[in-house]
Amino acid sequence: MSGKVVIFNHPLIHHKLSLIRNENTNTKDFRQTVSEIGGLMAYEVTRDLKTIEVEVKTPIAIARTKQLANDVVLVPILRAGLGMIEGIMNLIPTAKVGHVGLYRDEETLEIHTYYAKFPDIISKSTVMIVDPMLATGGSLIKAIDLVKATGAKDIIYVGLVGAPEGVNRVVEAHPDVSIFLAALDEKLNEKGYIVPGLGDCGDRLFGTK
Numbered sequence: 001m002s003g004k005v006v007i008f009n010h011p012l013i014h015h016k017l018s019l020i021r022n023e024n025t026n027t028k029d030f031r032q033t034v035s036e037i038g039g040l041m042a043y044e045v046t047r048d049l050k051t052i053e054v055e056v057k058t059p060i061a062i063a064r065t066k067q068l069a070n071d072v073v074l075v076p077i078l079r080a081g082l083g084m085i086e087g088i089m090n091l092i093p094t095a096k097v098g099h100v101g102l103y104r105d106e107e108t109l110e111i112h113t114y115y116a117k118f119p120d121i122i123s124k125s126t127v128m129i130v131d132p133m134l135a136t137g138g139s140l141i142k143a144i145d146l147v148k149a150t151g152a153k154d155i156i157y158v159g160l161v162g163a164p165e166g167v168n169r170v171v172e173a174h175p176d177v178s179i180f181l182a183a184l185d186e187k188l189n190e191k192g193y194i195v196p197g198l199g200d201c202g203d204r205l206f207g208t209k
């Protein structure tokens, strides 16, 4: 199955993105707004989830209704992916959570894996990889490789800001994975940062710089 690339166009998301892009936004507001955008995106991202017909006994009669067919596993890429998880979990409270720890070497932009732990059910679940920034695409490609190694096949990615270079690399490496972004920016700079972007998302979320 081939994936799709969706760039959101919604007034609330535009408004909240302008808050987190602003260099004067403090850590508390940045963290809260990243989480809120995650929640807003989750509603639309889950539109294609498969459902099954079930019968439920109401106090009055039997209702034929629908439930999600598969479990959902969220996989935030540490650190910055954690910032979107609470907002998404508000919509999908039954989701299980796996974690992938990756960092980019600041000089070479090479990706290093320092942690990977997934729920047992991941191979049969819909997996949502979460990371606010899609820059060179190296981190996301690595995360998808790790998730696919579990046997999982139904994989989507949710992020905030992407660069065209990174999106193209991911589509080429993993054409079956759908990509959902709040914004597609202009380009990468010579240090691999997204322009105009919002800076280093992990540092801004956790106040490390």
Ligand code: PRP
Binding pocket: 077, 078, 079, 080, 081, 102, 103, 104, 105, 109, 111, 131, 132, 133, 134, 135, 136, 137, 138, 139, 140, 166, 192, 200, 201, 202, 203
């Ligand atoms: C950032 C971001 C992504 C990655 C994107 O993480 O959260 O994971 O860079 O860049 P790429 O598309 O070029 O791979 P970073 O490596 O800074 O780690 P951190 O979240 O721990 O700060």
Ligand code: URA
Binding pocket: 080, 133, 135, 192, 193, 194, 195, 197, 198, 199, 200, 201, 202
């Ligand atoms: N990671 C970030 O946090 N920001 C960028 O612009 C690129 C990678």
